[in-house]
Structures are given as C-alpha cells and as structure tokens.
Amino acid sequence: MNLEVFYQIACLFVFVIVPSYTGPNNLHLDGVSTAEIIAGDVFFEITDPVELEYTYRVRPAKDFGAPFNESFMVKNAALVPVVPRYGCxxxxxxxxxxxxxAFVERGECSFKRKTMMAERIGARAIIITDISKANEEYFIEMIDDDSEEEVNIPAAFLMGKNGLMITKTLERLKRKYAIINIPVNLTFTPAHKMNQPPWLGW
Known part of the structure; x- marks a missing residue:
C-alpha cells in the first residue's frame, strides 16, 4: 500500500467516527451536555396538553428585561396566546x-414594547415567536429598541416552527393556553436524551 492510499483511508476513517457539530440546532451529540452547545439559551417544558409535552428551547432577550436566573421560576403556569396576537x-x-x-407573535411593534405591555397587565414573562417563518429553524436576537421605558420581566424568542405547532395545536384542541414550567435545568443532560419536539427533525 503506497502512502497516498494510506492517507485517503485514514481520512475516511476519521470522517466516519468523529461526530461534527453542524449548527446551533443540531443537538444529536451523544455524551455532550446541552450547556456546551446552547450557551445562554433557556429551556421550558409543556406539561399539558399531551400533544405538546416536549422541551422547547428559547433565546432570552439580549439587553432588556429580567434574566431567567435562579430567582425566576414559573411552575404550572399558563402559556397564553395574546389576543390580538401581536401584543402591541x-x-x-x-x-x-x-x-x-404571555405568548406573542413577532411583528407590528418592537420586542421591548411587547414585553412592556405584557408586564403592564401582570404577565410573569413573555415568549415571542414568528409563525410566519415557521419553516426557518433559527433564533432571533431580541435587542432593546432604545426607548426610555424599563421592563422587569424575562423575555425570550421561540423558534417559529415550534411557535406554529403550539399555536395550531391549541387552536385545534380549542384550548386557550398550555401549561408550562420555565426554566427547566438541563445543564447536565446529554443532548440526545432531551425530549425534543419530533417535528424539528434533529
């Protein structure tokens, strides 16, 4: 066997056995904790209705609102789609x-204004999604709109595909809300053991 053939076989062997991380939504790495993959993102779980009983990843607002830290814990709360849906x-x-x-759709006003309105009516947190782009698996970085108002509740962005499935499932079941726990601590959970929504195809 000459050196060139040996080199090609060696490269093929490495390619097959070494997993590669291809993007922020690929969570199929056995033995890797979610903390190593998702950095500052947060998870919540839906416990009812049963059709939505999965763990969902959200991205907290970048520079406004309260953090999702150890002092913030919401258990068995309702995730309520706002009417009208934009929450402005x-x-x-x-x-x-x-x-x-509060569960709000992106559009018509800033993320911060939506959060401010949710806080004003007594919401403990707000989750914003973009169901108009439900085929795109990405997260929006929600930034301050430079207005003077302060907001003091956590805000996070949910991927559009998840937002659409939650919205449509609640509509189909004629449910006004889902029951959630947020945040869910998955720091030491291997990514492949997460209870991920099946429609994401990860």
Whole structure:
C-alpha cells in the first residue's frame, strides 16, 4: 500500500467516527451536555396538553428585561396566546394573562414594547415567536429598541416552527393556553436524551 492510499483511508476513517457539530440546532451529540452547545439559551417544558409535552428551547432577550436566573421560576403556569396576537397594545384577554406567561407573535411593534405591555397587565414573562417563518429553524436576537421605558420581566424568542405547532395545536384542541414550567435545568443532560419536539427533525 503506497502512502497516498494510506492517507485517503485514514481520512475516511476519521470522517466516519468523529461526530461534527453542524449548527446551533443540531443537538444529536451523544455524551455532550446541552450547556456546551446552547450557551445562554433557556429551556421550558409543556406539561399539558399531551400533544405538546416536549422541551422547547428559547433565546432570552439580549439587553432588556429580567434574566431567567435562579430567582425566576414559573411552575404550572399558563402559556397564553395574546389576543390580538401581536401584543402591541392591551390585549382583550388580559385577565387570562395576569400571573402567567404571555405568548406573542413577532411583528407590528418592537420586542421591548411587547414585553412592556405584557408586564403592564401582570404577565410573569413573555415568549415571542414568528409563525410566519415557521419553516426557518433559527433564533432571533431580541435587542432593546432604545426607548426610555424599563421592563422587569424575562423575555425570550421561540423558534417559529415550534411557535406554529403550539399555536395550531391549541387552536385545534380549542384550548386557550398550555401549561408550562420555565426554566427547566438541563445543564447536565446529554443532548440526545432531551425530549425534543419530533417535528424539528434533529
């Protein structure tokens, strides 16, 4: 066997047995913790309805709102889709959102304004998604709009594909909300053992 053939076989062997990380949404790395992959992202879980009982990844707002830290824990709260869906003004269903988590669609006003409106009606946090781009598996970096208002609740962005599935499933079941826990600590959980939504295809 000459040196060139040996080199080609060696390269092929390395390519086959060494896993590669191909992007921020690829969580199929056996033995790797989620903390090593997702850095500052946060997870929440839906516990009801059963059709949505998965763990979801969200990206916290970059420079506004409160952090999702050890002092913030919401258990068995309602994730309530805001009506109207963009949440730029006081919603019609404000009484259902108070004390729970507002679920809002991206568009028509800034992320910070949506968060400010959710806080004003008593939401404990807000999750914003973009169901109009549900085929795109990426996260939006939510930044401050430079307005003077302060917001003091956590805000996070949910991938559009997950947002669409949650929205459509609640509509199909004629449910006004889902029940969630946020945040969920997966720091030492191997990524391949996460209860990921099957429609993401990871």
């Amino acid at each position: 003004n006081e919603p019609e269903n404000y009484d259902e959102i108070e004390g729970n988590v």
